[in-house]
Amino acid sequence: MNLEKSLELFIKGQKHLVGAVNSPVRAYKSVGGVPLFIQKAKGSKIIDVDRNRYIDLVLSYGPMILGHRDKRVEKSILKALKNGYTFGATSKGELKIAKMVCDSFPGMDKVRFVNSGTEAVLSALRLARAFTNKDKIIKFSGCYHGHSDALLVAAGSGLVTLSIPGSKGVPTDAIKNTLIAEYNNIESVKNQINKYEDIAAVIIEPIAGNMGVVLPNKEFISELRKITKEKGILLILDEVMTGYRSKFGGAQELLGIEADITCLGKVIGGGFPVGAYGARNEIMETVAPLGDMYQAGTLSGNPIAMACGIATLKELKKQDPYDKFNEVAEKIEIFLLEAAKENNIDLQVNRFGSMMSPFFSSEDIVDFKSAQTSDTEKFKTFFWNMIDNGVFLPPSQFEAWFLSTVISKKDLKNIEKAIKTSMKAVADKHNS
Numbered sequence: 060m061n062l063e064k065s066l067e068l069f070i071k072g073q074k075h076l077v078g079a080v081n082s083p084v085r086a087y088k089s090v091g092g093v094p095l096f097i098q099k100a101k102g103s104k105i106i107d108v109d110r111n112r113y114i115d116l117v118l119s120y121g122p123m124i125l126g127h128r129d130k131r132v133e134k135s136i137l138k139a140l141k142n143g144y145t146f147g148a149t150s151k152g153e154l155k156i157a158k159m160v161c162d163s164f165p166g167m168d169k170v171r172f173v174n175s176g177t178e179a180v181l182s183a184l185r186l187a188r189a190f191t192n193k194d195k196i197i198k199f200s201g202c203y204h205g206h207s208d209a210l211l212v213a214a215g216s217g218l219v220t221l222s223i224p225g226s227k228g229v230p231t232d233a234i235k236n237t238l239i240a241e242y243n244n245i246e247s248v249k250n251q252i253n254k255y256e257d258i259a260a261v262i263i264e265p266i267a268g269n270m271g272v273v274l275p276n277k278e279f280i281s282e283l284r285k286i287t288k289e290k291g292i293l294l295i296l297d298e299v300m301t302g303y304r305s306k307f308g309g310a311q312e313l314l315g316i317e318a319d320i321t322c323l324g325k326v327i328g329g330g331f332p333v334g335a336y337g338a339r340n341e342i343m344e345t346v347a348p349l350g351d352m353y354q355a356g357t358l359s360g361n362p363i364a365m366a367c368g369i370a371t372l373k374e375l376k377k378q379d380p381y382d383k384f385n386e387v388a389e390k391i392e393i394f395l396l397e398a399a400k401e402n403n404i405d406l407q408v409n410r411f412g413s414m415m416s417p418f419f420s421s422e423d424i425v426d427f428k429s430a431q432t433s434d435t436e437k438f439k440t441f442f443w444n445m446i447d448n449g450v451f452l453p454p455s456q457f458e459a460w461f462l463s464t465v466i467s468k469k470d471l472k473n474i475e476k477a478i479k480t481s482m483k484a485v486a487d488k489h490n491s
């Protein structure tokens with residue numbers, strides 16, 4: 060694979076960008092080598108600056124669920140663009156997408172739009188604290204909720220990959236109210252709840268995607284809903300990754316639970332910077348201007364971003380691709396497991412709808428600790444061979460692969476071929 064121009068830009072980029080990137084995972088530290096610089100993308104494909112074409116299973120870490128530059132979405136964006144870029148006043152599109160979002164989450168009467176998943180979650184926490192008049196929150200190891208101070212503890216992929224145990228610059232005071240529990244372990248939640256009085260909220264990725272994909276067991280999640288309700292603790296479901304991806308109504312619809320506060324991002328903006336948090340009226344009335352919890356944003360509800368979000372959600376609703384996603388993911392799972400078996404490689408595949416992760420491990424992956432049994436050296440070999448064979452994957456064992464609605468039969472064949480070759484390369488290098 061010729062990555063000459065990517066290398067050139069990677070070196071040049073070091074001068075005025077930090078590590079030549081604007082988000083650390085893009086620097087490929089955990090897989091080494093030259094990060095791809097992208098020229099453009101269309102449909103299921105992404106093309107780098109050296110003109111290599113790849114089937115895109117990163118999809119900008121989730122948002123591009125319809126593939127790149129869907130015609131109908133592009134048309135809506137261009138139409139909005141002609142009316143102006145931002146007004147500092149509410150425009151009609153915001154009302155429209157607010158209704159669409161509230162209609163898809165039964166527990167949501169009102170919603171507030173922001174500019175990123177990070178912002179959605181940090182606002183949701185403030186809201187939970189304001190509403191309950193309590194300070195403490197419980198989060199789970201391996202779950203990532205954006206980079207706000209209070210949540211940068213035991214926070215999954217970006218940090219595991221970089222081996223940073225949290226982050227420098229986060230004052231102890233900022234995390235003193237953050238309690239940690241273990242995913243799929245209800246006792247660890249009960250222990251915290253029994254120890255502390257003033258818990259405002261439990262926050263969780265209802266299907267975890269930031270330690271690789273990890274599914275909640277049914278009992279754990281329904282028990283979690285039950286105890287939080289009993290104790291007057293708000294349950295915040297961070298559906299920034301899963302909202303509109305697992306199902307139109309997010310993981311909640313599939314798991315049959317209802318959040319007190321739901322956080323959204325990624326797919327909801329269709330590729331533009333959008334986040335949102337919403338809840339029933341009683342809770343949302345705490346937010347200014349109705350209540351005393353302050354949260355604002357110059358570009359929040361940006362008309363172009365809203366137009367892109369509306370068009371994306373509309374198309375998703377119409378296509379209802381969720382069964383098809385399962386079929387495609389199952390096929391890819393079979394390719395992976397068969398190739399692993401053929402080459403005597405230990406592999407676990409976790410998947411849910413259009414999110415999936417193969418783990419190079421012999422253990423079931425059910426939480427952060429088991430995820431870390433994965434052999435990241437094998438992943439590294441696998442990753443670069445997939446790139447060589449035209450499949451663009453997230454550059455970390457602990458990130459989810461994403462599917463789009465436009466993956467073709469031919470793409471699937473090519474994915475199968477790439478997996479076969481790459482798994483063999485892993486065996487050749489690592490099986491002794």
Ligand SMILES: *Cc1c(COP(=O)(O)O)cnc(C)c1O
Binds near residue numbers: 324
């Ligand atoms: C991506 C992600 C975030 C952060 O969203 P940004 O838009 O990157 O700030 C928060 N929570 C979850 C579950 C995510 O996957």
